[in-house]
Amino acid sequence: MEICSNRLTIASHRRSYARGEEVYDLDHYLETLYKKPGAMEDARPYRRAKLPGVFQKYLTVLKERHRRPEREFVQVLMLHRETSWDILAGTLEEGLRQGIYQAVGIRQILENMTGKHLAAAPPAPRPHHHLAGYKIDRPGIEKFDRLLGFKGVMVH
Numbered sequence: 001m002e003i004c005s006n007r008l009t010i011a012s013h014r015r016s017y018a019r020g021e022e023v024y025d026l027d028h029y030l031e032t033l034y035k036k037p038g039a040m041e042d043a044r045p046y047r048r049a050k051l052p053g054v055f056q057k058y059l060t061v062l063k064e065r066h067r068r069p070e071r072e073f074v075q076v077l078m079l080h081r082e083t084s085w086d087i088l089a090g091t092l093e094e095g096l097r098q099g100i101y102q103a104v105g106i107r108q109i110l111e112n113m114t115g116k117h118l119a120a121a122p123p124a125p126r127p128h129h130h131l132a133g134y135k136i137d138r139p140g141i142e143k144f145d146r147l148l149g150f151k152g153v154m155v156h
Contacts, residue, residue: 024048030078037070052089058096065101075103079110082118 001015016023024045033040040046041059058076062069080088091110100106111118 030074034071034074037074040070040074051085054089054092058092061096062101072103076106079107083110083114
């Protein structure tokens with residue numbers, strides 16, 4: 001299934017037709033996990049991602065050596081957008097070997113391994129910043145009362 005805006009695909013999701021099956025793509029949740037990094041390890045998209053073991057190993061080391069390990073780790077996960085999960089796994093192996101425990105260092109190793117310069121990414125990419133100006137008013141309960149034709153006084 002694809003979600004488009006102005007003839008531009010802004011999201012693509014695999015759809016399941018099996019009863020009760022849940023489909024997650026970790027990439028779709030990274031911005032949210034960056035905002036709420038403490039929820040990462042319990043989040044279904046992360047648990048079901050089936051990442052190679054080096055990812056968990058790197059996170060474990062980050063927890064020992066970094067002030068905000070989960071947020072730093074989400075930044076590392078975002079680097080897969082510049083390459084593949086397999087190449088990123090190799091980059092993490094090299095990062096562990098060199099003792100590099102920061103996303104910027106992993107980015108540098110990735111650049112060296114791939115030979116391409118990666119644009120510096122903001123800490124939390126906001127792919128739909130153009131929607132930030134939209135405000136939606138919260139509906140008042142009286143609007144629902146009017147819809148239902150309620151005219152009396154409610155007693156609690």
